Amino acid sequence: MPAGPPDHSPPVSxxxxxxxxxxxxxAYVGLAKNTLEKMRSYGDGPKYIKYxxxxxxxxKYLDAWVLAHMASNxxxxxxx
Numbered sequence: 259m260p261a262g263p264p265d266h267s268p269p270v271s272x273x274x275x276x277x278x279x280x281x282x283x284x285a286y287v288g289l290a291k292n293t294l295e296k297m298r299s300y301g302d303g304p305k306y307i308k309y310x311x312x313x314x315x316x317x318k319y320l321d322a323w324v325l326a327h328m329a330s331n332x333x334x335x336x337x338x
Contacts, residue, residue, distance in 0.1 A: 277307065279313075286315075286320055303323070305323070
C-alpha cells in the first residue's frame with residue numbers, strides 16, 4: 259500500500275505547545291500576523307480561543323483550517 263503524500267507539517271513533540279499565539283499561529287500556517295488578525299475579525303480565519311485579552315489557536319484547528327482550504331486546481335477553489 260502506498261505511503262501517501264509526504265507530511266510537511268512541523269513536528270509536534272512533548273515540548274510543542276497545543277495553543278499558539280497569533281504570531282506563532284501565523285508562522286505555522288504561513289501567513290502574516292496582520293492577515294490572521296484581519297481574517298479573525300472577518301470570521302473567515304481558523305477557529306481560535308479568547309482568554310480575556312489574549313487570543314490562542316489550537317494546532318488541531320489550524321491544521322483543520324488549512325486542510326479545508328486545499329485544492330488541486332483553481333476551479334476547485336471555493337471561498338470558505
